[in-house]
Amino acid sequence: MAILDSGVPRIPLPASATRTACRNDPQRFDVERGEVTASAAADRIRQAKATCRTCPIAAACLRWALTHTDLSRGGVWTATTEPERAALRRRLEKRLGPDRGERPRHPGGRLAP
Numbered sequence: 198m199a200i201l202d203s204g205v206p207r208i209p210l211p212a213s214a215t216r217t218a219c220r221n222d223p224q225r226f227d228v229e230r231g232e233v234t235a236s237a238a239a240d241r242i243r244q245a246k247a248t249c250r251t252c253p254i255a256a257a258c259l260r261w262a263l264t265h266t267d268l269s270r271g272g273v274w275t276a277t278t279e280p281e282r283a284a285l286r287r288r289l290e291k292r293l294g295p296d297r298g299e300r301p302r303h304p305g306g307r308l309a310p
């Protein structure tokens with residue numbers, strides 16, 4: 198779990214009193230897995246999004262996923278796909294400015310200690 202400890206400390210990985218669906222069945226949220234047909238891929242995304250919509254920690258999950266871009270790459274998080282999260286991030290940055298709370302990165306792209 199070391200990778201989860203290296204996030205932005207002001208927005209911790211959300212905790213849930215009950216085990217979330219993505220912890221019970223992570224493959225359901227791994228929507229880039231490569232379906233045989235486009236319709237099967239769309240179904241997988243639809244199902245993952247529907248599951249997120251009933252999650253008790255969805256708001257905290259979205260905050261975490263938007264802040265931890267390097268750790269939330271791919272898959273469905275909070276009923277959003279990666280391109281949807283990127284678009285949302287761009288809209289938020291346009292409206293609020295860049296997130297200056299992110300930790301500086303090493304030249305190699307890894308999070309600073």
Ligand code: SF4
Nearest residue numbers: 219249252258274275
């Ligand atoms: S909202 Fe986040 S924590 Fe909840 S099921 Fe979806 S990905 Fe998992």
